[in-house]
Amino acid sequence: MTLAYPLSDPRTEVPAASLTGVMDRLGVQMRFARNAEIYAQDDEVEHLYRLVSGCVRTVRLTSDGRRQLGDFYYPGDLFGLEPGPDHRFSAEALSECTVQVVRRSAVRASAGDAELDRAILTATHRELQRTQNHLMLLARKSARGKVAAFLLAHAEAAEQDRVELLMGRQDMADYLGLTIETVSRTLTQLQDASVVEFPSTRRFSVKRWETLERLAE
Structure with missing residues (x-):
């Protein structure tokens, strides 16, 4: 029996073309050095992020100081698409990386609320799959x-x-x-x-x- 891929897979389904098109038009490419923070735990969710090159990890520090690693993201992956108002994990550049960043408000103005909601739903479904696979691995x-x-x-x-x-x-x-x-x-x-x-x-x-x-x- 082969193992279902528990990490990020660049072959997974991507969001609707209209969203990626908006990000291509309005997004800004930012470069991050290795171990640089892209956004912090508990920061307000204001942007959408798509990884262009490199690798990103998500990390959460618990109240007792323990470090929990959420997942790894690879080129083509969207990350930071959380349904809540704040980021539960921080995002860090695992290697030198380039990230396409766009404000949610810009996506909403160009693609509309429905498109943004679909993107969040898609991301939530994908993150649930990641979490389930991670739990299977830890089990x-x-x-x-x-x-x-x-x-x-x-x-x-x-x-x-x-x-x-x-x-x-x-x-x-x-x-x-x-x-x-x-x-x-x-x-x-x-x-x-x-x-x-x-x-x-x-x-x-x-x-x-x-x-x-x-x-x-």
Whole structure:
């Protein structure tokens, strides 16, 4: 059994053409350095964001100081489309990235309330799918199963022999609900078992697909 892709997938359905057209006409492209904040947790929702290049992560800090990682976003993804008045998560540039930004009021004036509402509904549906898949990933009992599922998802989405991981070990740990020590140890075990190979810290290839799929079940 193969794993349903738990992260952002550039093949997912995009919003209506009229919305993307408005963003192309009215949006401003902004560049962000690695680890730069795009918007903050609890900021008022005022803009729509579409990732042009790079990778973005969403992060929430809890009242007791714990860091929760929401998801990763890739080129073509819309993010920050929340139904409420404030952002529940902050958005940070995981790598150097370019983001197309447009005010909601400009979209509303050009495309109308109905188009904006449809975009929010589409984004809410997509975020619900992300959340459900993330919960399924966290529900796996073993650290090896969680890490294997994470690697398998990226390998299936990349559709090439060598897979680039833009996130570091700490991001992986926070996303999987594990410690960084556990993630590092599990990756070493998978490599020692010749399931995957890491020629560098953020690049890997799958050597035994069936084994990785079995571990990810």
